[in-house]
Amino acid sequence: MSTTDTRPADALRAGDRQADERASATKPLGGIAGWVDDRVGAAKGVSFLAKKVFPDHWSFMLGEIAMYSMIVCLLTGAFLTFWFVPSASQVVYDGSYIPLQGMTMSDAYRSTLDISFDIRGGLLIRQIHHWAALIFVVSVFVHMARVFFTGAFRKPREINWVFGTILSLLACIEGFAGYSLPDDLLSGTGIRAMNGFMQSAPVIGSYLSYFVFGGAFPGEAIIPRLYSAHVLLIPAILVGLFTAHILLVFVHKHTQYPGPGRTNNNVVGYPLLPVYIAKAGGFFFIVFGVITLISAVVTINPIWAYGPYDPSPITAGSQPDWYMGFADGALRLLPGFLEFETFGFTWSMNIFPGSLVLLPVMWTIIGAYPFVEAWVTGDKREHHLLDRPRNAPTRTAIGVAGITMYVVLFLAAGNDLMAIKLHLSINDITQTLRVLFFIGPPIAFWITKRICLSLQRADRQKVLHGRETGTIWRHADGKFEEIHAPLTPQERWVLVQHESPEPLQLTAGTDANGVDSPIARKERLRAKFSNFYFRDRVAPATPSELEAAHHEHDDHAAAPSGEHEAIEAGGAGRERETIKARKHD
Amino acid sequence: MNDHETTDHGTSTALVPAAGDGHDLLPASMIRDADQFENPGLPPHVHRAADDHPDAAKRAERQVATMFGLSMLATLVFLVSYFAIPDEATFFFPGIGVAKTQNVVLGLSLGFAIFLIGIGAVHWAKTLMSDEEIVEERHLQASTGEQRAKAVAMVTAGVESTQLTRRPVLKYTLGGALGLFALPLGLQVAGSLGPVNVEELKHTIWDPAENGGKPIRLMRDPEMTPIRFDEVTNGSVFHVMPETLQKHIDEGKHVLEAKAKAAVILIRLDPDKIKVQKAKDWGVDGVVAYSKICTHVGCAVGLYEQQTHHLLCPCHQSTFDLTEDCAVIFGPAKRPLPQLKITVDDAGYLVAPEGFHEPVGPSFWERAR
Numbered sequence: 001m002s003t004t005d006t007r008p009a010d011a012l013r014a015g016d017r018q019a020d021e022r023a024s025a026t027k028p029l030g031g032i033a034g035w036v037d038d039r040v041g042a043a044k045g046v047s048f049l050a051k052k053v054f055p056d057h058w059s060f061m062l063g064e065i066a067m068y069s070m071i072v073c074l075l076t077g078a079f080l081t082f083w084f085v086p087s088a089s090q091v092v093y094d095g096s097y098i099p100l101q102g103m104t105m106s107d108a109y110r111s112t113l114d115i116s117f118d119i120r121g122g123l124l125i126r127q128i129h130h131w132a133a134l135i136f137v138v139s140v141f142v143h144m145a146r147v148f149f150t151g152a153f154r155k156p157r158e159i160n161w162v163f164g165t166i167l168s169l170l171a172c173i174e175g176f177a178g179y180s181l182p183d184d185l186l187s188g189t190g191i192r193a194m195n196g197f198m199q200s201a202p203v204i205g206s207y208l209s210y211f212v213f214g215g216a217f218p219g220e221a222i223i224p225r226l227y228s229a230h231v232l233l234i235p236a237i238l239v240g241l242f243t244a245h246i247l248l249v250f251v252h253k254h255t256q257y258p259g260p261g262r263t264n265n266n267v268v269g270y271p272l273l274p275v276y277i278a279k280a281g282g283f284f285f286i287v288f289g290v291i292t293l294i295s296a297v298v299t300i301n302p303i304w305a306y307g308p309y310d311p312s313p314i315t316a317g318s319q320p321d322w323y324m325g326f327a328d329g330a331l332r333l334l335p336g337f338l339e340f341e342t343f344g345f346t347w348s349m350n351i352f353p354g355s356l357v358l359l360p361v362m363w364t365i366i367g368a369y370p371f372v373e374a375w376v377t378g379d380k381r382e383h384h385l386l387d388r389p390r391n392a393p394t395r396t397a398i399g400v401a402g403i404t405m406y407v408v409l410f411l412a413a414g415n416d417l418m419a420i421k422l423h424l425s426i427n428d429i430t431q432t433l434r435v436l437f438f439i440g441p442p443i444a445f446w447i448t449k450r451i452c453l454s455l456q457r458a459d460r461q462k463v464l465h466g467r468e469t470g471t472i473w474r475h476a477d478g479k480f481e482e483i484h485a486p487l488t489p490q491e492r493w494v495l496v497q498h499e500s501p502e503p504l505q506l507t508a509g510t511d512a513n514g515v516d517s518p519i520a521r522k523e524r525l526r527a528k529f530s531n532f533y534f535r536d537r538v539a540p541a542t543p544s545e546l547e548a549a550h551h552e553h554d555d556h557a558a559a560p561s562g563e564h565e566a567i568e569a570g571g572a573g574r575e576r577e578t579i580k581a582r583k584h585d
Numbered sequence: 586m587n588d589h590e591t592t593d594h595g596t597s598t599a600l601v602p603a604a605g606d607g608h609d610l611l612p613a614s615m616i617r618d619a620d621q622f623e624n625p626g627l628p629p630h631v632h633r634a635a636d637d638h639p640d641a642a643k644r645a646e647r648q649v650a651t652m653f654g655l656s657m658l659a660t661l662v663f664l665v666s667y668f669a670i671p672d673e674a675t676f677f678f679p680g681i682g683v684a685k686t687q688n689v690v691l692g693l694s695l696g697f698a699i700f701l702i703g704i705g706a707v708h709w710a711k712t713l714m715s716d717e718e719i720v721e722e723r724h725l726q727a728s729t730g731e732q733r734a735k736a737v738a739m740v741t742a743g744v745e746s747t748q749l750t751r752r753p754v755l756k757y758t759l760g761g762a763l764g765l766f767a768l769p770l771g772l773q774v775a776g777s778l779g780p781v782n783v784e785e786l787k788h789t790i791w792d793p794a795e796n797g798g799k800p801i802r803l804m805r806d807p808e809m810t811p812i813r814f815d816e817v818t819n820g821s822v823f824h825v826m827p828e829t830l831q832k833h834i835d836e837g838k839h840v841l842e843a844k845a846k847a848a849v850i851l852i853r854l855d856p857d858k859i860k861v862q863k864a865k866d867w868g869v870d871g872v873v874a875y876s877k878i879c880t881h882v883g884c885a886v887g888l889y890e891q892q893t894h895h896l897l898c899p900c901h902q903s904t905f906d907l908t909e910d911c912a913v914i915f916g917p918a919k920r921p922l923p924q925l926k927i928t929v930d931d932a933g934y935l936v937a938p939e940g941f942h943e944p945v946g947p948s949f950w951e952r953a954r
Binding site (some may be wrong): 051052053090096117118120121123124127128156189192193195196197199200201202203204205206207209210211212214215216217218219251252253260261262263264265266267268269270271274275278279281282283284285286287288289290291292293295296297298309310311312313314315316317318328331332333334335336337338339341344345346348350351355382384415416426427430489490492493496497540541542543544 | 620621622624625626627628667672673678681684685687688689690691692693695696697698699700701702703704705706707709710711714715716718719720721722723724725726775778779780781782783785786806807824826837839840841842844845848877878881882883884885887888899900901902903913915916917918919920946947948949950951952953954
């Protein structure tokens with residue numbers, strides 16, 4: 001408020017006027033909103049949030065799918081608790097599903113049958129719950145892959161990566177606990193296997209099993225205990241961590257893909273109010289709606305077809321839900337000879353590594369990755385611009401190698417189904433997958449890295465020689481040539497904006513007296529890693545290279561021959577460039 | 586912390602600290618130099634049809650309103666169907682099979698009611714709401730030096746006023762108390778989850794002691810009728826429970842716990858095919874009984890391949906060869922399925938006189954002790 005040209009007497013009324021102004025400013029708020037703001041001051045937060053900017057990209061919606069399907073799970077899960085009875089007490093079924101009438105079963109299974117047959121709309125809610133859970137876990141994983149391949153986990157977002165890692169593990173455990181609750185033959189077999197996993201733990205195995213099951217397997221304790229974990233313990237942690245996850249996104253502001261006008265110190269996109277609320281809010285309804293439509297027409301987990309759990313019968317094709325598949329696959333691949341005895345104690349190394357060790361180890365590696373990469377690169381800067389996966393070839397290759405390993409284990413969980421459907425020998429499939437587990441990832445690493453480097457070279461070429469227009473010109477002398485159109489600065493920017501680090505160089509491995517310093521030893525290891533990461537590089541094109549390429553084109557006009565040295569000028573190798581290009585002139 | 590340069594021409598390294606400490610110096614290739622392209626800035630904003638043409642805007646409005654309207658209609662369908670469709674109604678759903686009418690109609694109506702709100706809102710946002718991107722500046726995540734110093738000073742002052750630094754005995758006793766108080770809670774949970782009875786893992790109700798020392802008859806599962814030796818024809822398979830299970834069924838408790846270890850599979854094959862003398866001796870003329878609980882993680886080994894005499898566990902595909910005393914010939918299990926010694930009693934029924942000679946089911950630490 002300017003006070004330079006006011007009369008002194010105005011100062012006396014300044015207070016009054018402010019009150020007037022405040023009154024007039026809050027007038028539109030009025031009503032309940034005004035009442036609330038008087039008490040909590042929410043308007044301050046609203047104005048902060050309303051102008052919060054979110055960048056747009058389809059891949060940012062993967063995390064949203066995870067968030068929304070989790071909310072759908074929470075909602076439908078609350079409904080299901082009204083009818084589900086988490087009890088293993090044996091009852092005789094007298095509900096409306098005729099094939100099972102008169103059978104002895106647990107109350108948990110009986111109540112799940114009731115939800116499916118005798119509670120109107122119950123089957124729909126149950127199916128929405130199960131489908132939403134499956135979509136939740138898959139979207140968590142795909143979201144995680146997006147974050148990994150774009151380098152969104154880099155400083156300052158390492159903590160959020162760790163939160164996300166824990167969330168994904170919890171999602172799997174929550175899912176396992178959930179599908180075990182109906183106590184049908186399939187899920188009971190899963191719990192039976194879980195009991196075997198626990199018994200395989202060295203030293204404490206039997207105790208672990210008796211603790212978890214509250215006595216001998218199966219007992220009556222496991223269903224209520226899984227229920228308590230499924231509806232209370234894990235969801236509480238899940239929701240808490242998820243809230244922290246989202247809060248950190250607000251604190252950090254969302255990352256964005258590189259593009260014209262997008263820099264490391266801005267965020268370009270739509271404001272929360274109204275565009276983002278409409279889009280993201282609308283997307284919640286889309287996700288919820290699609291899950292409901294799927295649940296309307298596609299049966300999931302038809303527990304009535306499996307029958308109640310009994311340790312003696314079994315069905316062929318006993319598989320867990322998909323997200324536990326990789327662990328099940330690991331158990332199928334581990335050869336039996338790994339079990340041995342020392343002093344009469346049994347080491348079940350054919351089970352323990354695949355059951356109790358695999359998950360913690362895998363998630364620890366995933367959670368630790370950002371810190372490893374930061375150490376290797378020595379990069380302590382904040383990163384808010386995402387990498388295009390091709391521009392981080394080694395990271396992308398590591399990711400694909402990891403996914404390959406995962407997929408091999410996942411396929412192994414279906415070795416019996418593959419054998420039946422494809423008329424192959426299950427032994428051959430298993431042996432092949434055993435070999436693939438070891439050689440698949442290196443091959444995938446190598447192929448991915450080559451593809452990334454090729455894509456980078458293609459980017460360079462596009463910058464230096466322009467876009468292929470598909471227009472063929474015939475010259476007066478009969479020569480044909482395709483016209484390349486130069487890129488606009490906006491088009492070009494995406495292809496040249498990235499950094500292309502060189503391996504860290506060691507300056508001196510020894511001190512002045514020629515003695516190895518401990519730091520030097522550590523640094524040598526780091527230099528090795530750095531070399532592994534950045535040895536093969538294709539640097540982005542520079543303005544002077546573009547200038548040189550233009551000159552060369554002009555030369556071509558006079559004498560159309562020779563190679564374009566400029567293409568690989570910044571890169572490691574010097575491949576021959578034989579594509580002729582011509583500036584449109 | 587304030588030594589970063591903020592360049593305003595928008596390169597991607599504006600948040601670079603001028604220099605790292607010592608050996609963390611960035612390689613030269615990561616510092617942008619003069620010979621690099623400049624960020625060209627935001628491209629010009631392109632108008633949409635609805636921005637310039639009232640007709641297009643009107644059309645968009647009608648489309649959005651139609652979606653919202655259809656959503657209301659779908660909700661109405663749900664409300665009516667909830668009461669109108671009987672629980673037992675089914676119909677043939679092409680490509681899916683016989684479906685429960687109620688589930689399909691309720692699901693589709695609810696699904697569309699929700700889905701149409703979603704695409705209506707998104708379509709609204711994409712056609713009518715402003716699509717002009719706005720730019721928000723970022724700031725270094727770390728607090729400034731002064732902010733940090735202030736925070737440190739406040740915490741130091743707070744700790745100072747507790748006198749913890751001057752009175753170490755408080756520090757140690759508080760630490761001890763906080764460290765220990767969780768123990769009772771942990772002990773309560775861990776200690777009371779049990780009971781633990783590892784010896785129980787080695788015991789099944791095939792033990793003759795369960796039957797007053799008498800041999801135990803093999804019963805069909807789940808009918809619980811005894812099996813005569815002459816009923817077991819060549820190649821046939823019986824799923825078997827011990828006679829002693831009836832007592833558990835009558836008492837109505839621990840049925841599943843007992844079954845989980847007692848399940849047995851009874852098979853008759855040509856005695857000459859059995860290559861192990863012990864396996865032959867423990868059976869009766871080619872009729873042999875083995876534990877059905879997999880020695881891997883305990884699933885029921887329920888798949889018998891008559892031609893090859895292989896028993897396959899459907900969980901992880903461990904394969905046991907019946908002609909080799911159920912030794913593992915493939916898959917993740919290590920140990921053979923334990924054999925149950927059987928004979929024929931005076932009435933011609935199959936009985937197990939001795940029970941299992943080793944623990945059945947998955948391995949555990951103390952198994953061989």
